[in-house]
Amino acid sequence: MIGPDDELYDVLRRPALPQYRDIRPLAIARCASIEDVVEALAYARSNGLPVAPRGGGHCFAGRSSTTGLLLELSGLNAISVQDGLATIGAGARLAEVYRGLHEYALTIPAGCGPTVGIAGLTLGGGLGLLGRRYGLTCDRLVAATVVLADGTVVTCDEDRESDLFWALRGSGGGQFGVVTSLVFAAVPSPAATLFSLTWPRTRAAEVIAAWQTWAPDAPDELTASLTVTLDEVRVFGATLAPFDPGPLRGDVHLRDDLSWPDLKRSLSEGPPDDRTIFSKSEFFRSPLPADVITDLLDSGCELNFTPMGGAYNRVPVDATAFPHRTERFLLEHASPDQAAVRRSWSTAHPHASGRVYPNFPDPDLTDWQTPYHGPNYPRLVSIKDKYDPDGVFHFPQGIGADR
Numbered sequence: 001m002i003g004p005d006d007e008l009y010d011v012l013r014r015p016a017l018p019q020y021r022d023i024r025p026l027a028i029a030r031c032a033s034i035e036d037v038v039e040a041l042a043y044a045r046s047n048g049l050p051v052a053p054r055g056g057g058h059c060f061a062g063r064s065s066t067t068g069l070l071l072e073l074s075g076l077n078a079i080s081v082q083d084g085l086a087t088i089g090a091g092a093r094l095a096e097v098y099r100g101l102h103e104y105a106l107t108i109p110a111g112c113g114p115t116v117g118i119a120g121l122t123l124g125g126g127l128g129l130l131g132r133r134y135g136l137t138c139d140r141l142v143a144a145t146v147v148l149a150d151g152t153v154v155t156c157d158e159d160r161e162s163d164l165f166w167a168l169r170g171s172g173g174g175q176f177g178v179v180t181s182l183v184f185a186a187v188p189s190p191a192a193t194l195f196s197l198t199w200p201r202t203r204a205a206e207v208i209a210a211w212q213t214w215a216p217d218a219p220d221e222l223t224a225s226l227t228v229t230l231d232e233v234r235v236f237g238a239t240l241a242p243f244d245p246g247p248l249r250g251d252v253h254l255r256d257d258l259s260w261p262d263l264k265r266s267l268s269e270g271p272p273d274d275r276t277i278f279s280k281s282e283f284f285r286s287p288l289p290a291d292v293i294t295d296l297l298d299s300g301c302e303l304n305f306t307p308m309g310g311a312y313n314r315v316p317v318d319a320t321a322f323p324h325r326t327e328r329f330l331l332e333h334a335s336p337d338q339a340a341v342r343r344s345w346s347t348a349h350p351h352a353s354g355r356v357y358p359n360f361p362d363p364d365l366t367d368w369q370t371p372y373h374g375p376n377y378p379r380l381v382s383i384k385d386k387y388d389p390d391g392v393f394h395f396p397q398g399i400g401a402d403r
Contacts, residue, residue: 001043002028012072015057015065016115018276023062025052025070031091032075034180037147041178044069044392045149051392053178055091055117060279061361063174063395064120073119076180081106085142086186090119090179098261106186107260109134112267122182123173124359125322127330129238129263132310133220134187138169138322139315143183146176149392157183167383170322171373172358175380175399176387189260194267195224195243196236197250204233205293207248208305211235212287214246215307216328226305228297238263278338280345281360282352282371283308283327292351296333299344304332323374324355332360361397368397 002009004024012028014021026049029040044051050068057064073091079100080087086101086108095114101107109130111121118137126137134140143157144165154177156165167176199207208226215224221240226233235248243254255266281304288296296303308327317323331352333344342364356362356371369377377399384391384399394401 002030013065013070015054015059015062017058017060017062018274019278020062020065023065023067025066026068028070028072030072030075034145034147034153036075037071037073037178037180038151038153040069040071041147041149041151041392050394052395053090053119053174055119056093056113056115056121058113058116059120059173059361060359061363061395061397063361071178073117073178073180081186084186086184088118088182088184090117090181092118094118094121094264098264101186102189102259102261104186105189107189108137108140108184108186110137112264114264114268119179119182120173121359123168123171123175123179125170125324125357126359127306127312127357129192129223130187130190131312132218132223132307133240135311135315136170136322137184138320139311140184140187141169141182142185144168144179145181146179148177149388149390163383164387167321167380169320170358171376171380171399172361174393174395176384176393190240191257191259192238192240192263193243194236194238194255194258194263195245196234196253197245197248198253199233199250201228201230201232203250204228204297205290207233207235207250208288208293208303209290210247211305212284212329214248215305216309218246218307218309220310223307225307226303228303230300230302236267275336277334277336278341279332279334279360280341280362280364281330281332281357282345282349283324283355283357284329284331284348284351285327285353286351287328288348288351292347295347296344299333299347300337300340301333301335301344303344304334306330306332317374318376321373321376321380322358323376324357327353327355330357330360363396365397369402372397373399
């Protein structure tokens with residue numbers, strides 16, 4: 001247990017996002033085993049402290065920080081493989097996951113941020129460059145070990161504690177207990193082509209128009225994201241097949257036959273950005289009209305488009321807790337200027353589906369139940385009542401927080 005006087009306190013308490021770095025926990029429990037988590041939760045119960053588990057500390061809403069007891073899980077980072085099943089500690093970061101699995105010529109579909117935690121990503125869905133081919137990260141989850149609020153340790157899968165297993169796949173992190181390990185059905189670690197097409201920003205409107213009718217319907221082997229900055233327009237991603245840019249013609253840069261860890265490393269190259277960046281996002285089921293695109297380009301925000309479709313959308317809405325299976329793309333508005341972000345979001349919002357990616361929580365939302373959880377919310381509440389009846393794991397917009 002680490003307190004404010006310990007020399008490691010300030011290092012360990014600071015999350016990845018600068019806007020939450022002033023939050024000071026009463027204590028930090030460094031957990032390297034299931035037993036450590038059980039003891040930490042007992043300490044929190046006996047002292048009436050709120051708890052927050054932390055893997056990577058990237059939560060947009062600051063849920064991996066607390067003024068109570070912070071459960072620091074980076075010591076739970078072991079990775080093992082048997083018969084194509086990858087068991088990964090909840091504290092592992094994505095860079096560790098990709099490197100560890102590549103030793104077995106395997107990987108899982110997951111995100112690009114090297115310091116993002118595997119547990120939080122999985123519990124909220126998990127978008128990534130292999131997702132249109134293999135589905136969300138949570139779609140590859142086959143089992144999880146969880147420490148409940150009362151210290152009970154359960155393993156859940158399709159046959160054991162199946163309702164909890166269903167809920168863990170896409171409802172968001174920190175809702176039902178502390179996940180200590182996850183088991184995934186791994187996939188072959190591919191060699192792939194990393195691609196990037198760029199244009200001057202003056203071409204942004206036409207590139208967006210073409211992208212939003214092409215990328216969500218592209219072959220499953222290709223994922224092409226789109227970013228509009230104040231300086232340029234860039235379509236980038238990876239393909240497992242020969243690169244075909246569809247209707248897009250721009251300045252093309254290709255890197256062929258990269259191993260999957262090398263490809264992921266290439267995407268995260270560059271100096272760290274320590275600015276406070278605000279963001280809001282929503283899913284869309286139809287293309288944005290031309291006049292809306294024009295207004296968005298005047299907002300001063302960075303616009304990040306992520307394609308859905310493919311394997312993401314071939315899973316029934318109620319098969320997992322993640323309900324967003326009919327969306328075409330996700331649009332994120334990002335800027336150091338929070339007012340600009342809200343204006344940009346308001347411009348696009350009338351054309352959105354009203355659904356929000358659980359891993360990109362939006363503290364501005366008031367009626368958040370359907371945006372995050374769709375028709376699955378009532379079932380999630382009943383599961384919450386079963387596994388966390390006293391609401392130990394609670395935060396604004398958490399399951400059951402509306403009661």
